[in-house]
Amino acid sequence: MSSTEEHDAAPLDVAVVGGSLAGCATAVHFATMGYRVAVFEKKAAPDTYHKQLCTHFVQPHTVPLLNALGLAHLREPDRSVATKAVFVTPGGVVETPGPGYDPELPESYALNLERRVLDPAIRESARRHGVRFVEATGVEGVERDEDGWTVRTAAESGARRYRARLVVAADGRRSRLAGLLGNEADSRPNERAALFGYFTGIEAPADNRSVFVMNERDLACSYPLVGGRTELVLFAEKSRVEGWRGSDGRMAEFLKYFDGLAEAPSVTNAVPEGPLLGYADYPSLIRRPVAGSVPFVGDAALSLDAMSGVGCGFALLTAQLLAHSFAGRTLDAEGVREGLDAYRQRFEKTLLPHAEGICGDSLVDKDETTRKRMFETICGNRELSGKYLALTGRMIMPAEFQRAFMKGLMARGSAAARK
Secondary structure, eight states: OOTTOEEOSSOEEEEEEOOSHHHHHHHHHHHHTTOOEEEEESSOOOTTOOOOSOOOEEOTTTTTHHHHTTOGGGGSTTTOEEEOEEEEETTEEEOOSSSSSBTTBTTOOEEEOOHHHHHHHHHHHHHHTTOEEEESOEEEEEEEETTEEEEEEEETTEEEEEEEEEEEEOOOTTOHHHHHHTOOOEEEOOOEEEEEEEEESOOOOGGGOEEEEEETTEEEEEEEOGGGOEEEEEEEEHHHHTTOOSHHHHHHHHHHHHHTOTTSOOOTTOEESSOOEEESOOOEEEOOSEETTEEBOGGGTEEOOGGGOOHHHHHHHHHHHHHHHHTTOOSSHHHHHHHHHHHHHHHHHHTHHHHHHHHHHTSOOOOHHHHHHHHHHHHTOHHHHHHHHHHHTTSSOHHHHHHHHHHHHHHHHHHHHHO
């Protein structure tokens, strides 16, 4: 140990590395269970800091998770927009009646909840639950012994060591802990680029629906936001947007694209709030949920194509799965081992099937005939349309949708044969 390195006097139960959604949610859950929790964040995050590159579309499976995090107030109309997806597809429009994704659950809606609201709120909730924040501090190493972990950190004030019984990796897509622990990511190609923009002057669709227009192999999205604003997002084949150069030219081409979609909200009076954001290449990354006795949550575990809209939801869900895996257990060696095994099983059962489907959708398949036939089957069957929306909202597993689709396909074939 160097002469300038100090030990932190107060031992921790849980050290969470990373202070974004998954990290803060994990911290709240463990603090609620009565543990001493600290979040280590390498950024010096002011109260208003938030992630900008996001669709802000919180899937319906995620909305109930806000309650246990002390964030139920974010469901109020002055903070978010209750919404539901409408898909305009090659085979018709996928839409079901009512405000909810599940007809028997009217509150099974999605939320357009901006990160400028969500991120500060979840940090404030973590502090309210007694979580300690160690900001502007990078984790340089972790070492495990029979009594737990030593976490080595570096900050402007100097190096410091902390003791903890459990370390959680919530340090994002470029996870440093993944590198330290040898948790290499399985990288899956994403053949689309993405552009995000915020606008005023766009009239929201009826019932504040979020509209998803499939145009060839692109997906054009419109999300109504609080205050009469709208976020437009385009996930397009890379070759389509490569020539959109310069901020002014790119904005003009972006709006021209949406203006050419009859099914999208009119952009005739759209006024940009700022320049477009986006990325040219964003492969999906999948890591093991547990490596070196450290659980990984959020983007550190799964960083998937944003077109799926699961980023916020899976961040909060992995935190919940981890906390539930440790409920009723102690943080001694046996309890940690059992908790990690339970988390691994929950993660693989709950999330990996969705991840495989999302990675498949990230490829630009040219078989439009098969795709059109698939959506004609979905759109022609009300029950199957509901199943499709439930799948995109991550309320059912892919296997359940596949069973329903095969049943619908056979029924359609039988009806055609009788004609």
